[in-house]
Amino acid sequence: MTFYNLKKQYDNFDFDEFSNSVECLDIEKILQKDSLSATDFLSLLTPKALVFVEQMAQKAHEISVRQFGKNIILYAPLYVSNFCINNCVYCGFSTTNNIKREILTFEEIEQNCKVICEYGIRHILLVCGESPEKTSLDYLEKCILVLKKYFECIDIEIYPLDVKGYEKLQSAGAEGLTIYQETYDKKLYKTLHTKGAKSNYEYRLETCQRAGLANFRNLNVGTLLGLNDFISEIFFTGLHAKYLQDFFPSCEIGMSFPRLRPTISHYQPKTQISDKKLVQAICAVRLFINRINITVSTRESNEFRKKLVPLGITKMSAASRVEVGGYTKNYGDGQFKVNDTTTVNEVKEMIYKAGYQPVLKDWMIL
Amino acid sequence: MEDILNIQGLELKSRIMIGSGKFPNNSLIPEIISASGSEIITVAVRRFDFGNPKENIISFIPKNIKIMPNTSGARNAVEAVRIAKIAQAACATDLIKIEIITDNKYLLPDNYETAKACETLAKENFKVFPYMNADLSAARDMKNAGACAIMPLGSPIGTNRGLEAKAMIEILIEEIKLPIIVDAGIGKPSHACKALEMGCAAVMINTAISSSKNPILMAQAFKNAVAAGRKSFLAGFGETSKAAKASSPLTGFLE
Numbered sequence: 001m002t003f004y005n006l007k008k009q010y011d012n013f014d015f016d017e018f019s020n021s022v023e024c025l026d027i028e029k030i031l032q033k034d035s036l037s038a039t040d041f042l043s044l045l046t047p048k049a050l051v052f053v054e055q056m057a058q059k060a061h062e063i064s065v066r067q068f069g070k071n072i073i074l075y076a077p078l079y080v081s082n083f084c085i086n087n088c089v090y091c092g093f094s095t096t097n098n099i100k101r102e103i104l105t106f107e108e109i110e111q112n113c114k115v116i117c118e119y120g121i122r123h124i125l126l127v128c129g130e131s132p133e134k135t136s137l138d139y140l141e142k143c144i145l146v147l148k149k150y151f152e153c154i155d156i157e158i159y160p161l162d163v164k165g166y167e168k169l170q171s172a173g174a175e176g177l178t179i180y181q182e183t184y185d186k187k188l189y190k191t192l193h194t195k196g197a198k199s200n201y202e203y204r205l206e207t208c209q210r211a212g213l214a215n216f217r218n219l220n221v222g223t224l225l226g227l228n229d230f231i232s233e234i235f236f237t238g239l240h241a242k243y244l245q246d247f248f249p250s251c252e253i254g255m256s257f258p259r260l261r262p263t264i265s266h267y268q269p270k271t272q273i274s275d276k277k278l279v280q281a282i283c284a285v286r287l288f289i290n291r292i293n294i295t296v297s298t299r300e301s302n303e304f305r306k307k308l309v310p311l312g313i314t315k316m317s318a319a320s321r322v323e324v325g326g327y328t329k330n331y332g333d334g335q336f337k338v339n340d341t342t343t344v345n346e347v348k349e350m351i352y353k354a355g356y357q358p359v360l361k362d363w364m365i366l
Numbered sequence: 367m368e369d370i371l372n373i374q375g376l377e378l379k380s381r382i383m384i385g386s387g388k389f390p391n392n393s394l395i396p397e398i399i400s401a402s403g404s405e406i407i408t409v410a411v412r413r414f415d416f417g418n419p420k421e422n423i424i425s426f427i428p429k430n431i432k433i434m435p436n437t438s439g440a441r442n443a444v445e446a447v448r449i450a451k452i453a454q455a456a457c458a459t460d461l462i463k464i465e466i467i468t469d470n471k472y473l474l475p476d477n478y479e480t481a482k483a484c485e486t487l488a489k490e491n492f493k494v495f496p497y498m499n500a501d502l503s504a505a506r507d508m509k510n511a512g513a514c515a516i517m518p519l520g521s522p523i524g525t526n527r528g529l530e531a532k533a534m535i536e537i538l539i540e541e542i543k544l545p546i547i548v549d550a551g552i553g554k555p556s557h558a559c560k561a562l563e564m565g566c567a568a569v570m571i572n573t574a575i576s577s578s579k580n581p582i583l584m585a586q587a588f589k590n591a592v593a594a595g596r597k598s599f600l601a602g603f604g605e606t607s608k609a610a611k612a613s614s615p616l617t618g619f620l621e
Contacts, residue, residue, distance in 0.1 A: 065577045066524045069388020120418060217441075250441045250468045291471050357391050361415040363439060366448050 003209065003243045004202050007184065007236060015232045019046040027052050031059065036288045041238055044284035045231045053276060056283035057311055063290050064312035070356040073315045074347065075123035076116050077157070079324045079335070080104045080143055084129030086196040088182070090227065092263035092335045093129040095196075099264060099333040102324040103134055106146050113150040115327040119319055119344040122361040124151040125178065127322075127335075130159035130198060137165050144172040153363040155218060159197060160207040166214030173365050176218030177211040179204070180258065183227045184236035192227065208240075212248040219244050219251050220295065225278070226260030226269030234281045238288050245289060254293030254315065255285055261299050261336040275304060279311060286312040298340040302350055305340060309354040318347035369596065371567055373545050374493055374514040376432070376461065380405050381562060382592045383547065385572025387413070387438070389581070392426040398575060399431055401585035403593075407431055408463050408570065410438035411453045424457070434495065436463035443482035450487050462487060463495040463517070473523045477504035481511055488512025497549050500534035505542045516542055517570065519550035520561065524573045526553025529560055539565045555584075555591030562595025563603075 027049045030040045043049060044056065081103040084093040092099070104112070116124065124147055128135045140158060147154050155176035156169060166177070183189050186201050193199045208219045221240050223233040237255060245253045257278060260269045273281075282294060295315040296308055305316060319342070321327050322334035342350070348358040371378040384399060384407045386392075399407060407427055414435075415422040427433060435453030440446035443466065450462045464483050468476040480496045481504060487494050488511055496508045500518035508516060518535050521527035528551060529535065539546050545567030552558050558569045571588055578584035 065388075066526060066573055069573070069576050070390035071388065120421070122415070122418075245471055249471060252470050291473070352391070355390050357389065359413070360418060360421060361413060363412050364414075364452065366445055 002206060003240055004205050006243060007205075007239070010236075015229070015235075018042065019048075019231060022046045022048045024048055024051065031055050038235075038239060038242075038288075041284060041288035042231070042235050044287060045234055045281065049284070050276065050280055053280050053283065056287065057279065060283040060286035060312045061310050063286055064310075064314070067291055068314050071359045071362075072309060072313060072351050072356050073123060073359045073362050074121060074318045074344065075125055075153075075155070075315060076119070076121045076317055076344075077125040077127045077320050077322065078109070078112055078116065078147075079127045079322060079326065080109060081128040081131065081135045082324050082333075082335070083131035083134035084196075085131050085133075086129075086198040087194060088198065089192055090224065090260060090263065090265060090267040090269075092265060092333055094265055097264050097333075103139075104325045106142060108325050108328070109143060109146050110149075112325055112327040113147060117150050120360050121318065121344060122151055123153040123155070123363070125155045125157055125317070126174075127157045128159075130196065132159060132197070135159075137161070137168060141168055141172045144169060144174050148173040148365060152361050152365065154365070155220070160204055161210065163210045163213050166211045166216060170211075170214050170216055175216065175363065175365070176220065176252075176254075177208060177216050178220040178222070178254075178256070179207045179211075180222040180224055180256070181205060181237070181240070182224045184223060184233055184240075185228050188228055205240075208244055209247070212244065212251055217251060218254060218293070219248065220254035220256060220293070222256035222258055224258055224260060225273045226271055229271060230273055230277055230281070234284070238285050241285070241292055242289055245292070252293055253289070253291075254295055255289075256295040256297065257281060258297060258299050261339065263336045264333055279308070282308065282311050282313070298338045299336065300339055302340040302342045302346070305347075306350045306354050309351060309356050316347065316351075318342075318344045369600065371545065373567075376493060376514075378405050378568070380589075380592075381568040381596055382558070382588055383408065383434070383568055383570040384575070384585075385570055386410075386423060388572055388576035390576070392421075392423050394581060395423075395426045396428050397582050398585045399428060401582045401589065402571070402575070403589040405430075405432060406434055408434045408436045411435050411449045411456070412439045414453075414456055416456065432461070433457055433459060434461040434463050435459065436465050436497075437483075438465045438467075440464075440466045440483075441468055442466060442476075443479045443486065446479070446483040447486050450483075450492060454492070460491060460493050461495070462492045463497060465497045475499055475519070477501055477507075480504075481507040484508045484513045485511035495547070500531040500538060502534075502537055502541055505538050509542055509544055513544065515545040515547050515567065517547045517549040520548045520557065521551030523550035525551055526574055526577065527551050528553055528557035529564075532560075532564070535561075535566065536564060555587040558588055559591040559595035559598075562592055563598045565599055568592075 437446040437449040521530035
């Protein structure tokens with residue numbers, strides 16, 4: 001069964017009714033379990049469970065320390081292009097925004113790599129806007145070949161490809177894929193993505209599946225928090241991650257919790273996700289999928305990220321620039337406004353102070 | 367009499383091996399090694415970082431401690447062999463602990479791919495230590511492929527659940543004439559003691575120490591437990607019986 005079909009089973013599910021039916025006793029029982037069902041997971045996302053957030057955090061901490069130790073892997077994103085054919089209303093790269101469009105030459109990419117390497121970063125996330133014409137598969141393959149000279153692990157966050165496309169990039173040296181569904185609500189998705197390749201909800205939903213079939217090692221999903229209601233979005237993202245873990249047992253599955261940040265689009269989030277709710281979501285996911293990478297990016301503040309460390313975070317970005325070639329240029333318009341602007345050394349210090357160890361290298365391209 | 371564990375020329379006085387992947391700070395490693403009395407530590411090759419000596423985990427390992435690189439992250443025999451060769455070049459060692467995981471949920475080893483990697487690496491003169499699910503047939507395959515010890519998991523890695531595979535490990539001790547080293551799942555010193563009492567040659571510990579609130583004290587506890595378990599094994603147990611054996615028999619007058 002595809003994840004699209006699995007998710008369709010919830011098409012008529014009433015999340016409000018379910019939330020109202022959950023009792024404190026249900027949450028207490030769930031917190032005694034070692035293995036959670038999808039319904040248990042959903043229960044932990046309801047307002048009733050918010051009362052138990054400390055117990056959830058304690059359990060999430062204990063599971064995370066056993067599973068991953070006290071280690072946080074650091075990475076940095078490198079934006080190589082902001083050309084985009086989509087008009088996502090919440091994104092700084094939307095076609096409707098009058099921003100300077102750029103694409104890095106391979107020489108510029110090398111210059112950026114050198115700066116990021118000087119920071120000590122060894123894991124890189126290659127990012128570009130969604131324009132297959134400007135950032136063709138051949139261009140991206142060459143980008144990866146350049147990155148390979150400098151980094152030990154290359155993940156990509158690009159427009160969705162078919163299996164052959166992913167195979168090409170995997171052969172070049174890409175190990176992981178990050179792709180956000182943005183929202184799992186099909187109707188809302190259609191209103192937010194009205195044109196371009198991104199308007200195809202189902203194709204985007206099955207993107208990780210195609211990368212997994214192309215032998216990608218790390219698959220990372222996420223939903224853009226603020227576009228829609230909290231419970232259903234985190235629930236479907238967790239379900240998606242679980243589906244991928246079951247389908248690709250040899251892959252490392254990861255999940256991100258990006259909250260909407262201000263962009264040049266001035267989009268106003270539909271819902272505000274509080275810190276407490278974000279913590280609830282992170283802990284619920286850790287309890288539902290014990291072995292999952294959890295990434296918190298520089299969208300969050302340094303202070304808040306420090307507090308999240310013991311809750312089960314395994315990866316963090318550091319010193320991120322979200323402008324094209326932002327590590328070497330005067331900064332233009334980024335995809336969004338970064339929150340944690342501290343240096344790599346400051347992020348490392350923050351992690352040490354939280355009693356954990358920053359890990360700069362956790363793989364090598366074979 | 368000195369009790370030396372000799373694994374194809376690798377001589378160890380201590381029967382505790384230390385894993386390195388989960389500590390909150392690499393600077394703890396020397397103290398943990400010292401407190402545990404261990405002479406050997408396993409390190410994931412994926413964590414080697416010779417380009418960054420200040421943070422390279424290898425820089426934190428005392429010079430007198432042997433390094434056993436491991437192939438953590440390998441998903442098949444081909445990848446494990448590649449990683450082993452990187453390790454050999456980087457560390458100038460012939461020791462390699464094979465870890466091949468095709469299940470990232472439970473992190474259970476793939477015995478079939480592990481046996482294949484054993485064969486390739488043993489032929490290339492590595493001293494091969496395969497991490498495996500406790501299974502007699504697979505252990506025989508690994509032995510026949512040239513493994514110099516067998517490293518069954520006590521229970522799934524990182525669970526601290528102890529010797530849940532005890533019955534299978536006992537069969538390996540009985541049937542496989544190689545050192546049996548319990549590699550994963552040991553959560554308490556008493557588990558380690560039990561493993562040595564059963565006749566395991568050694569144990570490998572990481573999570574139990576790293577997840578303790580006082581890792582150094584826990585490392586000391588493991589040192590004592592392993593020593594006690596080994597001495598107990600060497601001394602031999604008295605017989606156990608479900609029936610009482612009275613010191614003043616009631617029927618002695620019949621003799």
